Amino acid sequence: MAARNFQPQLQRFEQICRDAGLKVTHQRLEIYRELLAAHDHPSAEALYKRLEKRLPSLSLDTVYRTLATFEQLELVHRLETVESQARYEALTCRHHHFLCAECGGVFDFMWETFDTMHLPPTLEQIGAAHRTTVIVHGTCAACARAVQDATEQVTEIATQPETSPTR
Numbered sequence: 001m002a003a004r005n006f007q008p009q010l011q012r013f014e015q016i017c018r019d020a021g022l023k024v025t026h027q028r029l030e031i032y033r034e035l036l037a038a039h040d041h042p043s044a045e046a047l048y049k050r051l052e053k054r055l056p057s058l059s060l061d062t063v064y065r066t067l068a069t070f071e072q073l074e075l076v077h078r079l080e081t082v083e084s085q086a087r088y089e090a091l092t093c094r095h096h097h098f099l100c101a102e103c104g105g106v107f108d109f110m111w112e113t114f115d116t117m118h119l120p121p122t123l124e125q126i127g128a129a130h131r132t133t134v135i136v137h138g139t140c141a142a143c144a145r146a147v148q149d150a151t152e153q154v155t156e157i158a159t160q161p162e163t164s165p166t167r
């Protein structure tokens with residue numbers, strides 16, 4: 001597995017931790033590094049499973065607490081999905097999310113037009129906005145293809161002659 005170089009991000013990470021008076025422990029560094037390398041917005045459980053071999057003393061509870069700390073420092077973003085488990089990602093550049101209702105996949109996309117839009121003035125009566133993101137719910141291309149393939153297979157089976165030998 002090719003190790004990607006996350007040197008600038010890791011330097012920034014260490015700086016933010018230090019500024020916040022948070023010790024950069026090996027566990028914290030590994031959790032953040034794993035999240036930087038991940039592209040699937042893993043849940044805390046999934047992240048823990050990826051790290052437990054490398055970090056035998058790590059507990060799921062520590063992963064949860066570490067992620068919560070990182071979230072406060074705006075190093076990671078917690079994404080609430082329709083599933084019960086929250087998903088996490090290292091906060092890098094601004095983007096939005098597409099959630100697949102079939103496989104639970106979370107996909108990033110950019111939307112510059114949205115990013116430059118002004119929020120409606122009525123929002124001011126509700127409160128101060130910290131962050132705006134778009135979540136699109138749908139079926140990803142791979143899942144849509146799988147459904148289509150399954151439908152085609154059913155059609156093929158249905159059109160096969162009844163005398164065909166059984167396996």
Ligand SMILES: [Zn+2]
Nearest residue numbers: 100103140143
């Ligand atoms: Zn999908």
Ligand SMILES: [Zn+2]
Nearest residue numbers: 089095097108
């Ligand atoms: Zn994302």
